[in-house]
Amino acid sequence: MDRRLMVVLSAAESADYSFADEYNGPPLPYDIPRAVPIDVDRIPLAAVAPASAGLPDLPVVHPLPSPSSSPLKKPPPTHATPAPPLPVASPTSVIENHASMDRPGAEVSGALGSFGFPDRSTDLSEVVDSSGAIGFSDELGNGAAWSNEMMPNRLSTESALSSEFSFRSSASGDEDEAVALQAKKALLVTFQESGQSSCSMSPAVGVTPRARSEDLDMKIIKRACHRCLKRSRFTEKETCLVCDAKYCSGCVLRAMGSMPEGRKCISCIGSPILESNRGRLGRSSRVLKKLLSSREGCSCPPNLKPGFYWYDKVSGYWGKEGHKPDRIITPHLNVGGILMRNASNGNTGILINGREITKVELQMLKWAGVHCAGNPHFWLNADGTYLEEGQKNVKGQIWEKPIMKLLCPVLSLPFPSKVANPSGEEVNNLFHRAVPDCFDTKALQKLLLLGHHESGTSTIFKQAKFLYSSVPFSEDEREDIKLMIQTSIYNYLAILLEGRERFEEESLDEQRDKQHLESSGDVAFDKQNKVTEYSISPRLRAFSDWLLKIMASGNLEAIFPAATREYAPLVEELWKDSAIQATYSRRNELQSLPSYASYFLERVIDISRAEYEPSDMDILCAEGINSSNGVTYTDFQFPCLAYVGSSIDDDDQQEALLRYQLIRVHTKGLGENCKWLGMFEDVRIVMFCVAITDYDEYYEDANGTVRNKMMESKRIFEGIAGHPTFEQMDFLLILSKIDLLEQKMDMAPLTLCDWFGDYNPVVSYHPQNKNRRGAQIDATKAQQAFHYVAVKFKRLFFSITGRKLYVTQANGLDGDSVDAALRYAREIIKWEERLVCDIHESMYSTEPSSYSH
Numbered sequence: 001m002d003r004r005l006m007v008v009l010s011a012a013e014s015a016d017y018s019f020a021d022e023y024n025g026p027p028l029p030y031d032i033p034r035a036v037p038i039d040v041d042r043i044p045l046a047a048v049a050p051a052s053a054g055l056p057d058l059p060v061v062h063p064l065p066s067p068s069s070s071p072l073k074k075p076p077p078t079h080a081t082p083a084p085p086l087p088v089a090s091p092t093s094v095i096e097n098h099a100s101m102d103r104p105g106a107e108v109s110g111a112l113g114s115f116g117f118p119d120r121s122t123d124l125s126e127v128v129d130s131s132g133a134i135g136f137s138d139e140l141g142n143g144a145a146w147s148n149e150m151m152p153n154r155l156s157t158e159s160a161l162s163s164e165f166s167f168r169s170s171a172s173g174d175e176d177e178a179v180a181l182q183a184k185k186a187l188l189v190t191f192q193e194s195g196q197s198s199c200s201m202s203p204a205v206g207v208t209p210r211a212r213s214e215d216l217d218m219k220i221i222k223r224a225c226h227r228c229l230k231r232s233r234f235t236e237k238e239t240c241l242v243c244d245a246k247y248c249s250g251c252v253l254r255a256m257g258s259m260p261e262g263r264k265c266i267s268c269i270g271s272p273i274l275e276s277n278r279g280r281l282g283r284s285s286r287v288l289k290k291l292l293s294s295r296e297g298c299s300c301p302p303n304l305k306p307g308f309y310w311y312d313k314v315s316g317y318w319g320k321e322g323h324k325p326d327r328i329i330t331p332h333l334n335v336g337g338i339l340m341r342n343a344s345n346g347n348t349g350i351l352i353n354g355r356e357i358t359k360v361e362l363q364m365l366k367w368a369g370v371h372c373a374g375n376p377h378f379w380l381n382a383d384g385t386y387l388e389e390g391q392k393n394v395k396g397q398i399w400e401k402p403i404m405k406l407l408c409p410v411l412s413l414p415f416p417s418k419v420a421n422p423s424g425e426e427v428n429n430l431f432h433r434a435v436p437d438c439f440d441t442k443a444l445q446k447l448l449l450l451g452h453h454e455s456g457t458s459t460i461f462k463q464a465k466f467l468y469s470s471v472p473f474s475e476d477e478r479e480d481i482k483l484m485i486q487t488s489i490y491n492y493l494a495i496l497l498e499g500r501e502r503f504e505e506e507s508l509d510e511q512r513d514k515q516h517l518e519s520s521g522d523v524a525f526d527k528q529n530k531v532t533e534y535s536i537s538p539r540l541r542a543f544s545d546w547l548l549k550i551m552a553s554g555n556l557e558a559i560f561p562a563a564t565r566e567y568a569p570l571v572e573e574l575w576k577d578s579a580i581q582a583t584y585s586r587r588n589e590l591q592s593l594p595s596y597a598s599y600f601l602e603r604v605i606d607i608s609r610a611e612y613e614p615s616d617m618d619i620l621c622a623e624g625i626n627s628s629n630g631v632t633y634t635d636f637q638f639p640c641l642a643y644v645g646s647s648i649d650d651d652d653q654q655e656a657l658l659r660y661q662l663i664r665v666h667t668k669g670l671g672e673n674c675k676w677l678g679m680f681e682d683v684r685i686v687m688f689c690v691a692i693t694d695y696d697e698y699y700e701d702a703n704g705t706v707r708n709k710m711m712e713s714k715r716i717f718e719g720i721a722g723h724p725t726f727e728q729m730d731f732l733l734i735l736s737k738i739d740l741l742e743q744k745m746d747m748a749p750l751t752l753c754d755w756f757g758d759y760n761p762v763v764s765y766h767p768q769n770k771n772r773r774g775a776q777i778d779a780t781k782a783q784q785a786f787h788y789v790a791v792k793f794k795r796l797f798f799s800i801t802g803r804k805l806y807v808t809q810a811n812g813l814d815g816d817s818v819d820a821a822l823r824y825a826r827e828i829i830k831w832e833e834r835l836v837c838d839i840h841e842s843m844y845s846t847e848p849s850s851y852s853h
């Protein structure tokens with residue numbers, strides 16, 4: 001690395017921390033402190049115990065080879081103060097070092113003991129004094145990186161552990177416990193002053209009073225992995241039940257080995273667990289679950305939360321007692337007893353492997369084409385093949401229909417990650433991108449996207465596919481989309497032509513009324529020969545009549561694709577006609593004309609060509625790609641965000657492995673009183689989409705009542721927020737079409753919507769808010785409105801649930817904006833997880849406060 005590393009020190013004593021960073025700014029007018037490399041000649045060496053010490057005839061560690069011949073490199077210096085002379089290991093330390101000599105890596109432990117880690121505690125006060133908390137932890141980080149790099153196989157877990165542990169626990173409030181544990185740890189590598197008993201030596205391990213007082217440092221260290229010393233807030237860690245040392249997933253198996261006594265580090269085996277950790281016994285460990293799942297042959301382990309479960313050994317179905325199946329795991333595991341008929345509390349009379357199935361499972365069987373008349377009893381194998389009890393013939397395979405892959409998640413039922421073919425060989429499912437095994441074992445985080453008509457849900461859904469899928473739409477799908485766009489143009493035109501006729505009628509009526517007024521009704525009004533701004537030429541009128549007739553007959557599809565090419569010039573002529581343009585300018589009165597109609601009509605000639613290929617934008621704007629009533633879902637992973645000049649860190653990489661599922665449901669598809677919402681009880685977050693521009697838009701419901709779209713969104717939102725399925729669920733409100741708001745507010749004030757009647761923003765007339773010509777710029781108008789609407793929904797949500805509503809804005813047509821909204825949803829999920837972990841930690845931690853943020 002030839003990049004200059006500069007240590008930035010905080011001049012102020014009161015500064016919270018300092019940090020190391022690369023400096024790219026202009027030359028500084030003053031001298032900066034320089035990092036002074038450690039003088040390798042001053043590295044202390046272990047000495048032979050003098051005979052005067054009166055020690056028994058003990059084996060002695062030989063001095064390390066001279067630095068020049070040593071493979072150990074000096075650690076990179078990061079603190080600005082010269083490194084203090086490092087203490088030489090005392091005679092007793094030699095003995096202590098020797099105590100671990102018969103372990104692999106003991107030699108290295110000894111080397112590190114006198115060179116790297118244990119001296120850290122002595123060195124600590126210096127580093128903390130001069131550069132503060134983060135400076136200290138950087139020091140640790142570098143040390144760890146160095147030692148791991150140099151001695152990957154020989155580094156003793158205990159060495160790092162012990163030195164780290166002795167520091168950590170002596171700072172904890174529970175001195176007695178710490179001292180006892182310390183004594184145990186110290187046998188491995190800890191150094192002690194001569195003359196001290198092994199039990200009393202722990203406080204002597206170089207912890208200065210100053211270091212003890214640094215609570216913040218304690219917290220930072222506590223969150224670090226005790227083996228690699230890497231800190232990360234979001235990296236899950238496993239904690240030793242005896243000494244509370246934490247290990248990241250990369251170190252846990254080395255530090256804890258095969259865990260013959262449960263979750264204890266190797267050095268703690270044989271020691272009783274801390275009483276305060278008793279409550280953690282039997283609780284699931286996500287770190288271990290992820291790690292062990294790939295090693296122990298169970299392709300999809302169940303969620304090990306405390307509770308009672310049932311397990312169907314034959315099919316691999318696994319579920320909570322009294323509930324439908326939750327997972328399909330490896331079959332024939334030696335777990336549990338006989339499967340009870342009422343295990344899942346089913347009431348359908350149909351049995352699978354002796355268990356009475358639930359209603360949703362019955363629905364699934366029906367979709368799979370299984371005949372369920374007469375309440376049959378089935379025998380279901382792990383490969384999905386099924387037979388009727390007492391019969392020999394396989395009746396079918398329940399996973400074989402491709403649609404099952406889509407339908408199972410809809411019913412919140414599991415689908416096997418791998419489907420075995422009849423020969424017994426496991427094959428990857430064809431309908432999914434191949435996902436490595438380790439991903440499969442991670443829980444899928446489900447994000448439910450809901451919204452009223454035209455709220456932008458399918459645009460966000462499509463955008464997510466573009467953002468996160470390598471092949472967002474297949475060739476066939478693109479072909480369908482093309483046909484749909486070509487057809488839609490005629491729909492838009494028909495809406496305009498109908499509107500034109502209406503406006504022409506209204507205009508003629510006005511003319512007639514006016515004429516009647518002027519002539520007192522003496523002159524007859526000749527409607528046929530009157531012209532208005534909405535009138536079109538006879539030729540175009542003939543085409544218009546024909547098209548409207550075809551549309552009315554619902555036979556539009558019959559004239560395609562010939563119509564697209566043949567009539568494209570006429571459509572273009574009509575679109576450009578002043579009558580249609582005048583109609584289009586009153587588009588807010590044409591309820592069903594989508595906002596993107598002009599986007600396609602402008603390009604009708606191009607779009608009508610046989611070789612037309614829809615662009616990504618065309619696909620985003622096109623209607624009907626996701627059916628309005630159906631449920632659509634897509635699985636994805638957030639790619640790592642690599643910023644210029646920065647590398648992707650461990651956290652990002654770990655997060656990039658997490659799998660998400662975006663499920664988009666149109667509220668129409670939820671049925672009366674949202675009765676289908678119960679299907680989504682396992683989603684992690686509900687994202688409710690509202691088009692912020694809906695405040696002045698109306699639609700006609702099934703009864704012919706004209707309703708304001710914003711008020712309708714509010715009504716649906718109230719129903720969903722208060723739905724029992726989502727009692728504890730996080731909600732994120734996405735206010736979409738934010739890009740259109742500014743323009744819209746110029747034409748129609750927000751107060752047009754009854755709910756927003758009290759909108760009265762403070763308009764700032766600050767001179768700086770003027771453009772070069774002196775005109776006032778109200779750049780924040782849309783933002784003010786956004787905040788106002790957001791608060792309205794937040795208050796509404798709070799009044800229903802007593803909880804907090806998260807709100808974000810989005811422009812569905814902008815990938816970055818949708819990416820930001822979805823990443824925000826991910827953050828919310830993470831916060832909630834963190835909160836649960838914190839509560840858990842605080843419940844089972846002996847320390848007053850182990851973590852704060």
Ligand SMILES: Nc1nc2c(ncn2[C@@H]2O[C@H](COP(=O)(O)OP(=O)(O)OP(=O)(O)O)[C@@H](O)[C@H]2O)c(=O)[nH]1
Nearest residue numbers: 453454455456457458459596621736737811812813
């Ligand atoms: N300018 C702009 N247009 C948007 C935005 N979101 C959606 N649209 C457009 O608004 C129209 C309706 O959006 P959809 O995503 O289809 O709405 P929906 O929620 O799926 O509603 P249904 O189609 O009724 O199911 C589409 O033409 C989109 O292109 C946005 O943020 N900005």
Ligand SMILES: [Mg+2]
Nearest residue numbers: 458459623624
């Ligand atoms: Mg749509």
